[in-house]
Amino acid sequence: MKRPIWFVVPFGVGLIVLSTAILGSFKSDRCLKMAAGLQGGDSYFFAEKIKNLVEKYSEGDKKVCITLIKDPTPQGTEENLEKLEKNEAQLATAQADILVMRDFPNIQLGNQKTVRVDSLVLLEQAEVVSLLFPDMYQLVVRDDSSNIKSVSDLENKRIALPPKKGGQIKSFAFLMQHYGLITKEKNLVTMIEVGEKDTDLKKALCDDKTVDAVFFVRAIGNQNIRELLKDRECKARLVSIDQAAAIKIQNPYLEEVEIPEGAYQGGKNPIPNDGPDNVPDYQKQKVKTLSVQRLLLARKDVSPKEIQALTQILYEHQQELVKEFPLAANISPPNKFKGVGLPIHEGAQAYYDREKPSWLEENSGTIQVLQGILGLAIPVISGILLWLKQREQARKNKADDYIREVTALMDASECVHGVAEYLRAYNSNNTKQLKKFSEVIIEKTAKILIEKKSAEIDRSQNLISSDSLKSFSKTLRKVVNAIEKIPEQATEELLHTISERATELWDGYRQKRLQNRWLPFVSNWQTKSFELISVDNQKTQTATLKSNLDATLRNALAPKDTRQTLSEESQFEQFLETEHLEIRRDLDSIFKRAVNALVEERISQESFQSFRVVWQIATGDADRIPM
Template sequence: MSHRYPIRLSRKIFLILFSLGLIVSLTGYVVIKRNRVHHLTIAAGSKQGESYIFSQAMAQVVAKYNPKIQIEVLETKGSEENIQLLEDQKVQLATAQADIPALPSARIVSKLFPDMFQLVVQANSGIQQVSDLKGKRIGLPPEGGGQYLSFLFVAKHYRLEETDFFAFAVSEKETDEAFRNNQVDAVFRVRPPGNQSILDLVQNRGGRLVPIDQAEAMKIKQPTLDAGFIPKGAYQGSPAIPATDLPTVAVPRILLAHQKVDDNLIQEITSILYERRQDLAAVMPEASYISPPSVLVGTILPIHPGAQAYYDREKPSFLQENAEWLGLLLSIALLIGSWVWQLKSQLDKKQKNQGDNYNQEILALMKQIECCQDLGSLETIRHQLFSKFESVVNALDYDQITPESFQSFTFTWEAAIAALRDRRSTLMATPTPIPKSTQAQ
C-alpha cells in the first residue's frame, strides 16, 4: 500500500506539468502568431518603370499602416519574368501587363493603372505609322519582358516579321542613350502617359510620337487590350505634345499574388491599397486609377480569395439580398404550419375523444360485471370485452386513436378483465339455490 502514493503523486505531477506546458505552448503560439512579421517579395520590372515605382510606394505605405507586413521590391526584366518568378514561388507578389499570359498559380489582386503602347521615332526617320518600321532600328525593352512581347504582337498585326527590323533589346537607360546618339530610329514602350523617360525623348531629344491605331482590331485576338489615347499635351502644354489626342493601344497593369499566399495577408494589402490610395497617389499619381479586377475583361485568372474577401466586405449577405422573398416564404410557411397545427389539434382531439369513448364503454361493462348474477351472462360480457379490445387495436392501426389513448384503454380493459375473474370466482363459490317446489317433494 505504501508504494501506491508515490506513483499516484507522480502521475498527478506529470498531469499538472503537462497541462501547464500545453497552456504555455498555446499561449506562446498565439503571441508569436500575432507578433510575427511577414516578409514578402514583389517582382516589379525595371527601376525606371512605373511598376517598380508603384511597388516601392506600396511597400512603404503597407509598412506604415501595418508594420507586420514588409515587402521587398525586386528589379526584373518585366512581366514575363515576373510571372515566372511568381509561378516558381520565388516571389509572392508581381506586377504584370494584363496581355501577358499568366501561369496557373497566379491570382489577381487588383487592377493598378492603364499602360499605353507608345512609339517614339526620330524626327527625320520618315516613320509615320507602325508599318514604316520595316528595315528600321528599333529600341526595345529586354527580351523576356511584357513590353517586348507586346511589340511583337503589334508588329505581327501590321504584318511585320522579326526579320523585317533590327531589334535593339537592352535596358531602358541604354535604349535612351542609343536614341540620343541616333543609333536607333524608334523606341517602343508600354508606359502610362507622362512617363519621364519618354518625356525626355520628345522634349529634349527631338523625338516624335507616332499613333498606333487599330486597337479595336487587335482586341479581337487579345481581349485584354483596349482602345486608348495619349492626351493632347501629355508631355508638353505649349506647344502641345502630342498636338492632338493620339490614338494608341491601352492595356491594364495588374497586381498578382501566388495562390498560396495567406488570404488574410492579401486582404490586408488590398485594404491598404484602396483605403490609403491617397498616400500612394502622393508618390505616384497613377495610383488613383486603382480599381477592382472585376472590371477587367479578357482574362480567365481568378481573383485571390483574400482580395475577393475585401471586395465583398460590403456585399449584402444572402439573407439581406433575398429578405423580401425569404419573408414571403416564411409567412407562407408559418401560415401552412398554422393550418397543419390546427388540423393536427383537431385530429388529436378526435383521437382522444374516441379513446375516451372506448374507456367509457369498458367502464359500462365493468358495472355490468358487478351486477352479474350468473356465469352465462358473465361469459357474454367476456366476449364483449375481447371484441372491444380487437376494435381498439384496429383503431390504433388506422390512427383513429393515439398511442396514449391506447395505453389508457389497456389499463381500463385489464381492470375489467380482473373484475371479471373476481366475479366469476365469486359466482362459482356461491351455492346454487334449490327451488322451493323441489324442497317440498
C-alpha cells in the same frame, strides 16, 4: 544526482537565445516577398510606396509585412511571374496583356542573330489582387523619319530591340505580328540591339541615329519617354497605333485609348500636338494607342486574411499614395476581368464584397412572404433548390472537364517539344540539356497519365462522357508515341521514371479533384473510385498504385516492330510540325464539343467563358474563336 548550477545556467541561457532566434526567423518568414521588376522602374517605385503604406497602417491581427526583391539585372513581368510560380515571391506586379499571348514569331536581328520570344507557361498559382495603373503602347520615332506615319510604315526601318527580359518584347512581337511585319516566315523590319539602359536608347535614336523607332510599354508621363520627346535636337514624336480597335479583339486585356494632347508637355507647344485650335476635332491628329493594366498579383496559397488586410490598406489610404505617385489614382478592383483570365484572390474579393448584402439580406422580405404563404411547401422548395444547385454544379463540372482536356493537350505540346530538344541534345551528347528536357518529359507525361487514370475512374462512375475519356486516352498515346522516337534504352528509363513521378503526384491530385466535385459525388468518388489504392499497408498501397499507373502507361505503347526512332534534324522539324497540327485539330474538336454543350445548356455561359480563355491561351489564335 543533482547537476551543478554552472551547468544549468548556461544551458538555460542557450535555450532562451535559441528560442529567440527561432521566433525571430519565424516572424521574418511572415513577410510577403514582392517581385516588382527593376529598381527605378514605375512598378518598383509604386511597390516601394505600397510597402511603406502597409508598414504605416498594418497592425493587430491584420498585420502584414512586405519585403521587396532587389535584383540588379533587368527584370520584368516574365521574371516576376516566374518568381511567383516558384514561390520565390508571394506578391508580384505584371503587365496584363502578355498573360494570353502565345505563339510568338522569332525576331531576326540586323546581324542575323535570332531572338526567340517564348510564350508564358500556364500560370497555376497567380491570382489578381487589384488593378494598379494603365501602361500604354508608345511608339517613338524621330521627326526626320517623316514617312513613318503609322505602324505599317515601319517596313524596312530600323527599330531598337526591346529588353529581352520582361513583357515589352512580347507586346512588341504581338504588335508586329498583327501588322504582318514580323511573322514566322519573314521579318520586314530591321531590329537593332542597342543595350537596355535608358541612355542607350536615347543615344541610338537621337545621337547616333542608328535606329528610326523605339517601342515602349510604359505609363503616360514616363520620364524616359518625356526626355526623348522634349529633346529639341532629336525632335522625336509619337506615332498612332491606327489599328488599335482591331488589335483589342485579339486580347481581352487591351483597351483602345488616346494619348491626350499635352501629356508630355503643356503650353503653346504641347506634346503630343493634335493640331491648331481652329481645326475641327474630327480633323485633329489624335494619337491612338492601346492601354494595358499593370496588375498586383498574389499566390493563391497566401492567407486570405493577409491579402484582405493588404487590399483594405491599399484602398482606404489610396489618396495618400496619390500624393507621392499620381498614377495611384487609377487603382481599382479587377471586376471587369471576371471570367476572363486569372481569378480574383479570395482575400481581395472578401474586401470588395465587404458591403455587399448577402442573398438572404437582399431577399429577406420575399422570403418572409413565402414562408407565411408556403410554409407547408418548404420541403418541396428545398428539394427544387437542391436540384437546381446540383444541376448548376454539374454544368460547371462539365466545363472543368473541357478545361482539363485542353490543359492536357498544352502539357502534351510542351512534352513533344521536349522530346525534339532531347533528341538534339542526345545527338550532341549535351548531358546538361538531356537532364533538363528529361525532367520536362517526365513531369508533363506524369500529369497526363494521372488525368487518363482519373478519367477512367470518372467514366466508371458516369461523371464524364466517353468523348472526354477518349480525349485523355488520345493525348496519353500522343506523348507516349513521341517518347518512342527516343532510343529504346532511354525510352525505358523515362517510362519507369514517369510511373514513379505519377505515383508521387497522385495523392495531391486526388485531393484537388475531390474538392472540385460537389459533396454528393465526392463521397461516391472517394469510397468507390479509389479502390485500387485503398489497402491498409502503405507500401502495398504505393506498389499497387504504381502498378496500375504503369499498366495504363504501357498500354499506350505501340508494338515494338512499328516504333521508329528519330536521328536527323530534318526529322525533328517534320515531327514537331506534324504533332503541332494534330494537337491544333484536337483543340478545335474540344472547342466544338464545348460550344454544343453551351447550346444544349449543359454548361453555363460563365463556365464557357472560363473555358474559352484557357482554350485561347492554348491555341494562341484569338481569331479562330467563332464567338
